[in-house]
Amino acid sequence: xxxxxxxxxxxxxxxxxxxxxxxxxxxxxxxxxxxxxxxxxxxxxxxxxxxxxxxxxxxxxxxxxxxxxxxxxxxxxxxxxxxxxxxxxxxxxxxxxxxxxxxxxxxxxxxxxxxxxxxxxxxxxxxxxxxxxxxxxxxxxxxxxxxxxxxxxxxxxxxxxxxxxxxxxxxxxxxxxxxxxxxxxxxxxxxxxxxxxxxxxxxxxxxxxxxxxxxxxxxxxxxxxxxxxxxxxxxxxxxxxxxxxxxxxxxxxxxxxxxxxxxxxxxxxxxxxxxxxxxxxxxxxxxxxxxxxxxxxxxxxxxxxx
Numbered sequence: 175x176x177x178x179x180x181x182x183x184x185x186x187x188x189x190x191x192x193x194x195x196x197x198x199x200x201x202x203x204x205x206x207x208x209x210x211x212x213x214x215x216x217x218x219x220x221x222x223x224x225x226x227x228x229x230x231x232x233x234x235x236x237x238x239x240x241x242x243x244x245x246x247x248x249x250x251x252x253x254x255x256x257x258x259x260x261x262x263x264x265x266x267x268x269x270x271x272x273x274x275x276x277x278x279x280x281x282x283x284x285x286x287x288x289x290x291x292x293x294x295x296x297x298x299x300x301x302x303x304x305x306x307x308x309x310x311x312x313x314x315x316x317x318x319x320x321x322x323x324x325x326x327x328x329x330x331x332x333x334x335x336x337x338x339x340x341x342x343x344x345x346x347x348x349x350x351x352x353x354x355x356x357x358x359x360x361x362x363x364x365x366x367x368x369x370x371x372x373x374x375x376x377x378x379x380x381x382x383x384x385x386x387x388x389x390x391x392x393x394x395x396x397x398x399x400x401x402x403x404x405x406x407x408x409x410x411x412x413x414x415x416x417x418x419x420x421x422x423x424x425x426x427x428x429x430x431x432x433x434x435x436x437x438x439x440x441x442x443x444x445x446x447x448x449x450x451x452x453x454x455x456x457x458x459x460x461x462x463x464x465x466x467x468x469x470x471x472x473x474x475x476x477x478x479x480x
């Protein structure tokens with residue numbers, strides 16, 4: 175091969191790589207990064223904090239890095255994203271929605287609490303009033319003082335990262351419960367397969383919530399979830415929906431349906447409302463069964479509350 179030809183090929187490859195990297199960067203919303211401090215690490219993703227004197231990020235970042243490697247391999251990509259750790263008092267300035275400390279993801283950013291989350295404090299206060307016998311399983315996993323940030327941040331940060339693997343390609347799903355199910359399936363798969371020591375942190379609190387029943391829950395149908403979602407449901411009601419989806423995700427993956435993640439992600443992308451019309455429940459059920467799996471379609475058809 176002539177030297178000039180080789181040089182031209184190298185230039186072409188570098189241009190293609192540069193274009194790809196710019197495309198990855200352009201999807202990240204940097205408008206909320208102003209004023210934050212960058213932490214220098216060996217990770218391939220950027221980390222920004224509102225206060226670099228608070229040292230509570232090490233374990234979370236280590237787990238996020240492991241999850242990125244896992245998801246990149248499954249979904250055959252190299253996702254670029256930024257992790258933001260924000261203090262409660264600065265939350266409204268940087269986060270997309272309240273309450274302070276509640277993990278969230280969007281536009282290439284994962285936003286996590288730097289302090290103890292408000293929702294953890296509220297739930298811990300509420301359950302502390304329960305008889306001791308109901309708290310034994312929680313104390314065994316989350317400590318004598320029941321630190322639920324071990325669930326809300328250490329576990330749900332993985333859920334939020336999984337969202338970005340969908341959001342990079344589409345943000346208008348046929349149903350919001352499908353995008354939440356995808357993130358939960360991904361989280362469950364990663365922790366069960368690659369971070370098994372954290373399995374009790376992921377599983378114990380949801381089991382506790384599920385066993386508590388639904389007497390305090392006002393809205394229970396999938397249509398309710400679609401119409402109200404995060405902003406119009408109480409935190410308790412929203413969490414109840416998430417725990418139902420967790421229970422379904424656990425059942426599906428414990429049955430060794432490991433290919434479901436790829437199929438569901440492809441379905442979410444291919445049926446994004448920016449590309450196609452809204453499917454009726456009947457149409458959605460039929461396509462889910464055909465393109466993803468009967469287990470996913472059954473969630474829609476067998477949902478207890480209509």
